[in-house]
Amino acid sequence: MMSSDTARWARAEALGVSMPELAAYQDEPQQMRSGTAGKTGFLHLGFERRGCRTILANLQRRAPYMAQRALYFDQAMPDLAHVFLITTTGCLLQGDRLTLDIALGPRAQAHVTSQSATKVHSMDANYAVQVQTITLEDDAYLEFLPDPLIPHRHARFVSDTQITIAPSATLLCSEIVQSGRKHYRSSECFGATMISLATAAARPEGPRLFVEKLLIDPQRYVMRQTGVMGPFDVLGNVIVCTPKNHADRILERLTADVDLTTGVAFGACRLPHDAGLIYKILGCETAQVKAKVRELWGVVREEVVGARLSPPFLWR
Structure with a gap:
């Protein structure tokens, strides 16, 4: 019988083995094999409502993944629990799970x-x-807004996110993917070997709501063509799973545009089964995409919980 830590690592290992786009990359690193200590990080964050405040009631971790205690510094939502994800290695390496x-x-x-x-x-x-699993029970509210993903040249990375969300809950989940270290050298831009990002959502005891998969494979597909990335270097992909009445009000406040002069394009549409909205952003620079994500974040907060965003920190 597998231990809980082994079972968690096995989820990530099984995903990598099953992905057809990774079939050519099943060789083991010469340095440290996949599945060894230090390469199989696990983090579980369990939040509960206690009185008027949300607390981090359950924290389990295994290096290099970790988190510290919940912080409460948002003046607009002082009872909102903030948690920072930490990787002690500071990056992802070959064989990491x-x-x-x-x-x-x-x-x-x-x-x-x-x-x-x-x-x-x-x-x-x-x-x-x-591998990411997100579970929201009745009337829960989660802002999952990690910083950008920066693939280096010849990187190979797969991410799979499984969402289980109650009909009355709200999830704001964003991914920002850069083309690479474009200001380091030109060959880094879309120089990754393969990046695969999948997201699926379902009700706790109901049918699947939607599935989306983004595959970045520059060796097989031209990334600069129209309909893919064109002249842009940064992709923002934001999912808002929320009840239909919230989604209707949020969508009314959003706009869509393609501005080649400033180098940004954005727009929103509805998710299937009244699951919420999906918002896509393309930008030439990361700051542009972050700014549009923040705009949407502010709208979601106001319409769902009735609170405004606090001013951003200078270092964010």
């Missing part, structure tokens, strides 16, 4: 982000995998 579980009980409210951008280093063997 990371598993993240976030669970919110009834009426719990939390904001989860990362310590900094996630850098996926260059690889000459194997790949890195991240």
Whole structure:
């Protein structure tokens, strides 16, 4: 019988083995094999509502993944629990297997982000995998807004996010993916070997709501063509799972535009089965995409919980 830690690592390992886009990269690194200590990080964050405040009631972790205690510094939502995801290695390397579980009980409210951008280093063997499970119970509210993903040249990375959300809950979940270290050298831009990002959502005891998969494979597909990335270098992908009445009000406040002069394009549409909204952003620079994500974040907060965003920190 597998231990809980082994079972969690096995989820990430099984995903990597099953992905057809990774079939050519099943070789093991010469340095440290996949599945060894230090390469199989696990983090479970369990939030519960206690009185008027949400607390981090359950924290389980295994290096290199970790988190510290919940913080309460948002003046607009002083009872909102803030948790920063931390990786002690500071990056993802070949053979890494990371598993993240976030669970919110009834009426719990939390904001989860990362310590900094996630850098996926260059690889000459194997790949890195991240498995994420997000569970929201009745009337829960989660802002999951990690910093950007920066794939280095020859990086191979797979992420799979499984969402289980009650009909009355709200999830704001964003991914920002850079084309690479474009200001380091030109060959880094879309120089990753393969980046695969999948997201699926379902009700606790109901049918699947939607599935989306983004596959970045520059060796097979031209990234600069129209309909893919064109002249843009940064992709923002934001999912808002929320009740239909909230989604209707949010969508009324959003606009869509393609502005090649400033180098930004954005727009929103509805998710299937009245699951909420999906918002896409393209930008030439990361700051532009972050700014549009923040605009949407502010709208979601106002329409769902009736609170405004506090001013951003100078370093964010």
